[in-house]
Amino acid sequence: MLPCTSVSSNVKRTNFERQVRSLAVALGATLVAGCAGGPLPLGATAQSTASHDMWLLFFWSGLGVAVVVYGLIGWCVLRYRKRPADVAFPKQFRRNNRMEIVYTVIPLLMVGALFLFSNAAERHVEAIAERQQVIVDVTGFRWSWRFVYPQLGVQVTGSHGRPPEFVLPVDATTRLNVTSVDVDHSFWVPAFLFKRDAVPGLENVFDWTPNRIGTFRGECGEFCGLDHAQMAFQVRVVSAADFARWVRAQRGVPLAPGAIR
Ligand SMILES: [Cu+2]
Numbered sequence: 001m002l003p004c005t006s007v008s009s010n011v012k013r014t015n016f017e018r019q020v021r022s023l024a025v026a027l028g029a030t031l032v033a034g035c036a037g038g039p040l041p042l043g044a045t046a047q048s049t050a051s052h053d054m055w056l057l058f059f060w061s062g063l064g065v066a067v068v069v070y071g072l073i074g075w076c077v078l079r080y081r082k083r084p085a086d087v088a089f090p091k092q093f094r095r096n097n098r099m100e101i102v103y104t105v106i107p108l109l110m111v112g113a114l115f116l117f118s119n120a121a122e123r124h125v126e127a128i129a130e131r132q133q134v135i136v137d138v139t140g141f142r143w144s145w146r147f148v149y150p151q152l153g154v155q156v157t158g159s160h161g162r163p164p165e166f167v168l169p170v171d172a173t174t175r176l177n178v179t180s181v182d183v184d185h186s187f188w189v190p191a192f193l194f195k196r197d198a199v200p201g202l203e204n205v206f207d208w209t210p211n212r213i214g215t216f217r218g219e220c221g222e223f224c225g226l227d228h229a230q231m232a233f234q235v236r237v238v239s240a241a242d243f244a245r246w247v248r249a250q251r252g253v254p255l256a257p258g259a260i261r
Contacts, residue, residue: 044216048194050125051125128205132207134168134175139181140231143225143231144163147164152251163233164233169238170212172210178205180198185197185222186220187220188220218234
């Protein structure tokens, strides 16, 4: 027959192991459920692929660092905890040169690698094509947006309570020139994984090549005043034929003075 103390410590250990196993299963299930659709949906432009990939790279790198750091902390706490047989302080020391070199060099290498990947992604997102099928001049103003197609003689202007909708052809490269006429705004289309400041006196230039047909919500991403929340808009991505039809229909709408360059 086993002594009572041994039976009770075995029961405690079994309970502890069961709790740890349940916690691990719960954490695993949460991670799998959270990542089933991908931690970040793909953007709807060709340029957004690079942003998406970068976000994933940073997410998984951060998670890897967290696992190593918290794992080491947990291991130290368990491995070097005080035991009943310990009567004196453990050996005290102030430095470990090899360890210090390792935990200085590894983060430097990681930051360097992430910088190189970020730089390549940024160049992809910022790349301006030599020829664009469509040009859109985007102007932010309190409290809406104006979209002018200078080559096509078309413009769409929103107003307070009437969010504008502008249209782009799918799989075609559009040049957007973004500015503002009053205060700083921020031109943001979350589904395109893209946001760019609209600054008075400055033109921010970039290309979009939408690759998914649909209607996507945009908004001002920077608090610009009392009616900032009114600065929503929509971008509708359509086939080339539908785009041509939309342009023909819009030409009947009178343009604001100075809209065409
Ligand atoms: Cu704004």
